[in-house]
Amino acid sequence: MRAPLRLASTLLAVLAAPHLLPAQPPPEQRIIDVEAAERAKKTEHSFRAWQAPLLPFLVFGKAMEKGFIAVDRNHLLEKAQYYVSEHERGFKPLFGGLGIGTGFALGVEYYRNDLLRRGGRIGIPLRASTLLYQDYGIDLSLPVDSGQCVFFDANAHYRVRSQDDFFGLGNDSRAGARTSYMLQSRQFSFGPRFELTRRLRFHARFGYNSTSVFDGKDARFPAITARFARNQIPGLRSGARLWAGEASLIHDTRDVPGRPRSGGYHRLEVGRHQSGGSNEYGFWRYRAEAERYLPLGSRNRVLALRFLGITNQADGASAVPFFEQVILGGSSTLRGFREFRFYDTSGVMMSAEYRYNLNAYADMVLFVDQGQVARQPGDFSWSGLRTGYGGGLRFLNQAGTPFKILLGRSNEGTRIYFSLGGTF
């Protein structure tokens, strides 16, 4: 009896159920063919055979994504910026700063910007490069007056330049005569600096520089003494110990010194260098430098002009050590030629550079450099000018030109320069 009842009640419940349940919502629809879209999505997120050649790029992209997320989540850029930038006191890393062709240079500097009074700074930089160039020293700058117009600067450095190049003296030295030499110098100097106006300043400096010369460490080229006799080149035999006094006047009207679009930079300098206890080396140095930045109808096109003239006038039988002479060649002077290509007691150099802006971060550059070294300014001649030309890219930031890539060409070949900082 129970079984039929149970069966009947179950049947009733089944029949009544659709009427008792709440109404079902209408079927949900997608605007697309769901099956096709799901297949497409599956394909999108799976690895396909034709992607095999792209695998390295895909892996690189994924790694980059993970890396950037890690950098951003952990605020690593802010941390890096903190450690790289200068604060009141502490240590900061140094990158480069030893000149062109010195290899990859790294270092650290201990500094204090709160020395004695506001504006006083002491820095102790220690840096070395992969080619064993070294620079260890101490730099001091103290404001003398409360208005911070007069400063007292002092510094002392020990430097090793392990493999600079030397091709011989004079404008006609042969590119094939490349040799290598090493300089070891101990130097100190001190003097006042007057910030006369916002654009005009005057420096005076007194100091001592003891330099020793050795054969260079560049095994690819002969040592300097293997090609040049010690008594043939001034300073090669035993280096030089020089007392120096210099004064310079600087007029700077550039709008942004690191990436100027208008204005100019002008510098006049005179200095006296004298070897201690003998007259072996004694000379006056005169230097004139001028840069002008001319916008060509717009700040996006600039013609940059530079003139540099230096002469060292030796006394009587005295000489000028070769490492104190005018040196032309390389990415900051005569482009298209090797670094340290030309040495002599006097030199003149002119550059014309057309810079045009590509975007906020890059300028394109076309340049022509001409330069010449000679024994005396009277020996300069138009026919003696060496010419380099080329172009490249200057990468910009807010304050300056942190990096540039230039291609220079001359009658001695083509050279590519990757370097920190602007040429001028």
Added chain:
Amino acid sequence: MPARADRILKAEGGRRKAAKSPKPPLSAFRLLLSAFCLLLSALSAAAEAPGGKAGPRPALWVDSDTVSIPEPARKFDTLHYDFFYATFGQAPRSFVRRLGAKQPAWNVNAWEEVPDSTWYTNRHPLHPMTAEQVARGANQHNGPDLSGRLAVLEGKTAGTSLGFGRTRDSAGNVYFIKFDSAEYPELTTASEVIAARFFHALGFHVPQEWIIYVRPEQIEIDPKATIWDKNGRQRKMTRADVEEVLKGSARAPDGRYRAVASLLLPGRVKGGFRFHGTSRDDPNDLIPHQHRRELRGLRLLSAWLNHYDIRPGNTMDTYVEQDGRKFLRHYLLDFGSALGSASFFPKTARMGFSYVWDTREMGNPFLTLGIYQPKWREHPAGVKFPSVGRFESEMFTPHLWKPVLPLAAFDYMDNADAFWAAKLVMSFTEEQVRAAVREGQWSDGQAEEYLVRTLLERQRKVGWHGFSVSAPLDGFRLGKIVGGEQALMFDDLALKHGFAEPAGTYYVHTFSRLGEAGYLGRPRSFRGRSIPLGELMKWAGPAGDPQAVFTVAIAARRAEPEFGERWVKVYLGREAGAFRLLGWERD
């Protein structure tokens, strides 16, 4: 007559014209080029679904993408990766896309509109909003309770503007607070609020935002509050941090600080969405983002409002629960770089005209040795009002406008998407624009007026662009004309908004049966905006195939030479001896 026939053939995909065209000889170079393009196309389009078939699209107003899904993992956005991916990783795909045919957006319904989804909600003008509703935006209440104190729960960690992270008001609601910089009062906050109002009215999900004025003593720090300082270290937040933020912020004459308060989004935050592909862990996300019309059209909408900083980092997915379902909802946020603002300073001359790294913008000066420089770089627009920033309409060219990074969805925008966006933009009346701008609470009436005028001028340009690249015929409907004959009626938005003169405008139409070559009858030209369908009914036959779909292709011809001849196809089915509207589609 042959010229007219050719134009009409374009409406049918140019099949006959293509068949008659002589084919150029197939050289080895062309073969190689074709193979290269095919390979690149495979790289870019392999994941794409087959193209839509001819005929009316689904008659849906809701795309049901709210099925419950497991909670996705939190994604983290990084501007640096986005920059490298968008600038260099995406470049080959963009190149290929430009070579290949454009693919229409996938999520378009029968009426050329975007159905509601977790991405988009049809608001104005489909559901017309009053000026007050536009001005209110997404806001559901009156904003933070400032009767008591504001407790800062965390320092601001993202973005460049001055402010605080999560901050709790007296009522217990949590907001993000952003101030104006001292140099540019009202700039950031006004831009943020105004753009949010517009994007809400345009149909996007945006946070609720209010301009508030707070006294320094109102701000207190929660004992557990932490901050990532500028040195990249996380530490406990102190009063000094608050003071530092306030020190750089603009202060009103009465000593209060003006800020924008953005209500914490509902649900659990899951990170931003990208403008290409689909999200792997969201099963509802089946439409590649570059094929979403609302994201493609967002390019013109952003152009109008100069929302330069639109990028994945300024979007947000949240995992929400609604009606017992759990799914992702997609938001746009952070409009502090809209209009003339670039967060806490005015936009630079480049913004809106060039990506951060723009190969094309660099290429022209490079090749011409700098003689050619774009106008925006040679003669950049000035900043007329510091509180408005750099916002102009003279050099603005809608389709050339660029955000901070190239975005795939923007690159995919086609003419139909542009029309859709332009229609939305043009739907705002001056009164509505004024109402939204008034939400910026400007202290300078001239600045407010300047912004309104500039927005209206930019609006015209966006409209002009959208209505000239696609047939500006819309609002198709069936009605009866004199004599009781059924007719297809439509609106001409170019006439409605005054871009073209009625006297110089006439239309042409053809009838055809979907899936069959050739036309039913001869193309006809007419002046009114209604097409009698009696002739088509004769062709169709009262007892014809009830499943047959008929196409009415319509184009406008105008005296204004700037308007090309663009076609729109209207699909008609049959029902009880009459026609019924199945939808329409733009070429």
